[in-house]
Amino acid sequence: MTLKAIDLFAGAGGLSEGFEAAGVHVALAQELHPQPGLTHALNHHNTPVVVGDVREVDTEVLRAVLARHGTVGEIDVIIGGPPCQGFSSAGKKQQNDPRNSLFGHFCRVVEAFRPKAIVFENVPGFRKAYNGHVYEEARCAFDAAGYDLEDQILNAANYGVPQGRQRFIMVGVRKDLGLKFRWPEATHSSKTAGLFDAPYKALVTVQEALSDLEFVQPGFEGHGYLQPAASAYQRARRANAIALFNHLATRHRPKAVAMFKHIPEGGTISQVPAAIRSAKRTMARLDRRGISNAVLALPDDLIHYSQHRIPSVREMARLQSFDDDYVFIGKRTSGFKERKVDVPQYTQVGNSVPPLLAKAIATAVIEMLGGQPEDLRRLNERREVANLVHGSSARAGYTLDGKSVVPLYNLGGEPLPLPIDVCAPRVVDMPPLVEWVAAERVGLKRQWMPEALAS
Numbered sequence: 001m002t003l004k005a006i007d008l009f010a011g012a013g014g015l016s017e018g019f020e021a022a023g024v025h026v027a028l029a030q031e032l033h034p035q036p037g038l039t040h041a042l043n044h045h046n047t048p049v050v051v052g053d054v055r056e057v058d059t060e061v062l063r064a065v066l067a068r069h070g071t072v073g074e075i076d077v078i079i080g081g082p083p084c085q086g087f088s089s090a091g092k093k094q095q096n097d098p099r100n101s102l103f104g105h106f107c108r109v110v111e112a113f114r115p116k117a118i119v120f121e122n123v124p125g126f127r128k129a130y131n132g133h134v135y136e137e138a139r140c141a142f143d144a145a146g147y148d149l150e151d152q153i154l155n156a157a158n159y160g161v162p163q164g165r166q167r168f169i170m171v172g173v174r175k176d177l178g179l180k181f182r183w184p185e186a187t188h189s190s191k192t193a194g195l196f197d198a199p200y201k202a203l204v205t206v207q208e209a210l211s212d213l214e215f216v217q218p219g220f221e222g223h224g225y226l227q228p229a230a231s232a233y234q235r236a237r238r239a240n241a242i243a244l245f246n247h248l249a250t251r252h253r254p255k256a257v258a259m260f261k262h263i264p265e266g267g268t269i270s271q272v273p274a275a276i277r278s279a280k281r282t283m284a285r286l287d288r289r290g291i292s293n294a295v296l297a298l299p300d301d302l303i304h305y306s307q308h309r310i311p312s313v314r315e316m317a318r319l320q321s322f323d324d325d326y327v328f329i330g331k332r333t334s335g336f337k338e339r340k341v342d343v344p345q346y347t348q349v350g351n352s353v354p355p356l357l358a359k360a361i362a363t364a365v366i367e368m369l370g371g372q373p374e375d376l377r378r379l380n381e382r383r384e385v386a387n388l389v390h391g392s393s394a395r396a397g398y399t400l401d402g403k404s405v406v407p408l409y410n411l412g413g414e415p416l417p418l419p420i421d422v423c424a425p426r427v428v429d430m431p432p433l434v435e436w437v438a439a440e441r442v443g444l445k446r447q448w449m450p451e452a453l454a455s
Helices: 014-022 034-043 059-068 103-113 129-144 206-213 232-238 254-260 313-320 345-350 355-369 379-386
Strands: 003-008 024-031 049-051 077-080 117-122 147-155 166-174 220-222 433-437
Touching: 003 014, 003 103, 003 355, 014 024, 014 077, 014 355, 024 034, 024 059, 024 355, 034 049, 034 345, 034 379, 049 059, 059 103, 077 103, 103 117, 103 129, 117 129, 117 355, 129 147, 129 166, 147 355, 166 355, 206 232, 206 313, 313 345
Parallel strands: 003 024, 003 077, 024 049, 077 117
Antiparallel strands: 117 166, 147 166, 220 433
């Protein structure tokens, strides 16, 4: 029996990726913004994505899209993580923030489909924000909908993710089923080497996650591997990749580089002399021997451990446990004003649930519901998708081949247009490493282009 799920507030697909890898077919996803929605749909060709505000979602349209893609009958699980800015310690807390009440629309979809289980994800602050008012409101709503609830705060590092990232997880089980959810056992521990209690493994370090990507220096983009995998974690992330995506290393201005030079490995911006420090308050250099700080939506919160630059989107995705065959579409980054409407690649990665954490949660759900653990991701299709990706991850981001068919829909269930450009070279045909020059120097206005291809 294959369990079926709907993913709400799906973003770029971190939860879906983990659930599919564990053995739950994500039959449909909903996401507010088209850029992460396209990323989700491109990497999950068997999961249609409906783009639009969940407050305007018609559950009958969701049923119609499901039927169009061959899904009929019961939905077993509904998963999702409403936007967390209203509860996060990194954001501005406002009790009247409309995002705080989005769990109510999560609950509305749950009531329409009556799944066997629900998985609700958010930041740890969800429990205590506004004196616990929103947390208690959510629990009451799901209880009234007929679900027994359990919640815990899980650290992604304990499930093989090279990052200290704590997430609030609430699991609900339909009361009439009489089932009990058991939380997934941690697989990785921070105990001193040699003192591990089986079956714990050591935490995955930043170096184990990223060292094979170091060949890309500031101002260059990698399209293929020039170093062998140096750890089991790297081999796992590279297993299905036929090219390297989203690995453009920023060449920063001299003023920024001067500031970076004062931050030692494992250090923070507080160690930069006040005379050259920027207005930014949070910045840390990665420590290759430990796990990463939490990966957030802003790229300049972290500095590479050995180079004076921020990590590439691909490196951020590695720290989140995305496999290298997962391609992020849309602008690479955006300014402050643009981020009100854009969801660039860095933000897509930072907002995601780490797939390995999602997989651990999904496995526990499968065990409870009597499903069959297996990898349901269509990895052969994903390799074919790599052949349809054109251009570069810079500026406007990748474009797609005219042959691309991506299941992306609006709130009315109608297909959305795709960023098609067959003139740009395919990523799989590009040199493994190219240097980048400003668009004005090669007569191009819409995005940067490799110097090797501009002549």
